[in-house]
Amino acid sequence: MSQAPALNLGTLLPIGSVWLGALLVLLGEVLLSRRRSFLGRPVTPVWIGTVLAAISTFFLVLALAMSLQAFLSGGAVDFDPAHPMIELDRFSNFAVVVVVLGSLLSCWLSVSYLVELRINHGEYYSLLLLATSGMMLTVMAVDLVVLFLGIELMSIPIYVLAGFQRRDLRSNEAALKYFLVGSFATAILLYGMALLYGVTGATDFAGIHTHLEPTNLVGLAGVGLLIVGFAFKVSSVPFHQWTPDVYEGAPTAVTAYMSVTVKAAAFLALLRVVMVALPSVALRLEPLFWALAALTMVVGNVMAVIQDNVKRMLAYSSVAHAGYILIGLATATAESYGAVVFYLLAYVFMNVGAFAVVSALADAGRECDRIQDFAGLGQERPGMAALMTLFMLSLAGIPSTAGFFAKFVLFAAAVNAGLTGLTILAVLASLVSVYYYLRLPVMMYMRERSAESGPWGVLSTGELVVLIACAAGVLFLGIFPNVVEGLHVLDWARDSAAPLFAAR
């Protein structure tokens, strides 16, 4: 009692730097927006946005660098070794890298997009950073309470971000819908946690693992509710209905952000919960995840076929991708978990890339999100069309793109564990997906520009950087995921899952 607890404050550095960034952004906006000129230059909305984005970038890159460095040097640190709550092992470090990468790309995407939609407010970056810190907390958590804190810290800023286009009815609808459904999901999650605590008397994952009886019905109910809560967050069928409306209504940059990072954070946290806290009921979970994966893939892909709005189509495609990823959970081997991590990383590049094209084409307060808006893009804007095609091919899983390797390692893990039936279902579902992913190239290259198309916005520097980064990521992960010395990303993803299995 007399001894001061030996806390590893260093574990808070990455997340702390993001918090600091969030505060500085708020402060900076207040200071800057009151001035007419700064250092002799006129203060314009674009300029303010750029400065705030630069601040955010700095702190995000700092967090990214620290996590990557920690990942590469290996080892695991607990915030409080006596009572594990936050753990920085190779898994959470790599997870943070994935999440922060998605945040960084969306942050750059926002600068000119916000100006074009006339919703350029500094709070945006602050909220983005806060949500990111929530995701970081979520993937580091080894305790239900911290996990809950993380999920809330992640979700609440995103409710606000979804409604950031205040004057737009669809954006309001998205925010309200996401908020209501999200709160509902959180409540279910919390109920599950409460039940688990009730049966096991523990909130930390290790404690739950020790005390959870696989036959205890109340405990099983808790596990079920917990998974339902997660299923909402990752938009798995039948808990996916909010996804298309929210993705369509939210500003595109926000959609890009939430589609990759929320999914990544929720899935990564779920991996740890399942493997560290609930291995004793793993056998019962396998058929559950099997069914969720099958349903999600089929419904997501089939529904995406009939969409005429690109953002809605990408929303259902994101449901479908959640289905593929759930195969990794149904398989539940170290190999498949590594594949899930790689999949989420690949998904960051291809999905942000696709949304980046949509947002870069938005012009003067008008979104460019109907399929026919893309007609003739191939002739008028060949570069944009080529990039969009690349991202679509990657989402469809055509070789030499990140999406193919992601699917290959995932399916390989599933077949190795004997889940051939589910894998066959997955490839058939992705055949359906080819059809709707090809609709955009068809529009862009095989239809003439008409009165229906455009007008298309001009490409800004930020968007250009994001597009190039995403294309580079898609091609790099698709051709050399394990070739370049010092960048064996495929091995990294596999290794990152190892700590979850070492604990068993």
Next chain:
Amino acid sequence: MIDAHLLSLVTFLPLAVALVLLLAGRAPELVWKGVALGASLLTFGLSIGLWLGFDPTRTGYQFVERAPWLPGWGIHYFVGIDGMSLLLVMLTTFLMPIVLLASWNDVKRSVRSYVFFMLSLETAMIGTFVALNLFQFYVFWELMLVPMYFIIGVWGGARRVYAAVKFFLFTMLGSLLMLVALIVVYYLHFEQFGTLNLDLVALPGTAARAILDTHVPIAGQAVWWQTQPWLFAAFALAFGVKVPMVPLHTWLPDAHVEAPTSGSVILAGVLLKMGTYGFVRFALPLFPVAAVQFTPVIFTLAVIGILYGALVSMVQKDMKRVVAYSSVAHLGFVMLGMFALNVEGLEGSVLQMVNHGLSTGALFLLVGMLYERRHTRDIAEFGGIAKPMPVYAALFVLVTMSSIGLPMLNGFVGEFLILLGAFARSPAFAVPATFGVVLAAAYLLWMVRRIFFGPVENPENRSLIDLGLREKAVMVAIVVPILWIGIYPDPFLRRLDASVLEVLRRVEVGMAGGSANAPHADRVGLEAPARAALAEAGR
């Protein structure tokens, strides 16, 4: 130096040029066309180096290159050629400059994108034929879809989008199931040898184990999805769509008719061969027992394809559709010869792949030339045009004869060998197939009569201009190998001998339940026991 990497150079040179074109600044269309033609000619020139350097007496792969790609996963960049892949690579590199020259005035919009897709398509096709790692094969196999999809969809005819999407989806259906089967084999290998490896064969001179050493359980020995019949079915579906075998052929007429001339030529000339090549290279040696079990099914479908393709051809009004359905019939012959599983049949089958590429490619070129003049392919629109276009008519008749299989022309050699092999294996299937030859003569000659002979009734046909210099050059180039194979096929057959025997040896050993890696000493007198073993199993 160049010698050691010649194969990679041939494979990637077109893609490299394509990427440079993509990044280059603005230039007149002539520059894009010229550079593309130059690049494809250079590729062809380099591939002649392969032809000359190839040692036909050696078994196994030559010009082998291997480099790590994903070392921990057993995925390597691994290329090499044997006689079969040599011929198909040559066919590809030979057809590409011809096609580019033939479509010189054909393509008017986005010329740069067009040559980009053509050149990247060439790399994807060659890459498929030279790949010795299953993963790499799959990558190139799928990659080929993308440029072809755009060539049909952007530069095609009225229903081009429908045709392009149908082509893409049909091919994907098969290849995705093949991917699952491939992963199953991958893990079977892992279970047996403890290493992840997707190399088809071991690097020459090493004792390492490769995919072909894997024992794939026959039905009843393991869970259903690990057994040969199912794995073979998955591979056969992927390849069968591409061949195309009836009833998976419905994408072909659409794709052929809607594609621009160059697309049709490449589609018929090379792409369809990827399916038959896949059967010989992968499906047969990997799953010999299942292949033999499935022979009656394949034979039935092949004969149906031959007869159905011929009959449907006969009633087409569109010249391109006639040629398209004739492809279904011809590829039926290729499948028939292949699954005869004897030297004559298999050798004829591979040779017929090349022949079909040449003569059907030439037919599509000729149809395209007429279409350029009249903007219609409707047979009824023509008649008596041998008068205004004598050179064109002579070439058309020559190519038609080659397609029918007239002696002294290439088609005869292939079809003769195939029927020889098929008769030895199963007269019941060979006899109806022979009728296919007769039918081919019927529908093609009938079309020739309606187009070229008789009085010129349509006044528009009177003013038709005969072939220009560029068109003559294209046609002469493609007629040379047609005559060469027809008169003196030995250089081609000689290069096939060793690799065909090797495939048959693998099938034979696999049938006997042994490891395919047995020493090669039992080569002498292989044919007789092989045939006996196969006849035994086929019953």
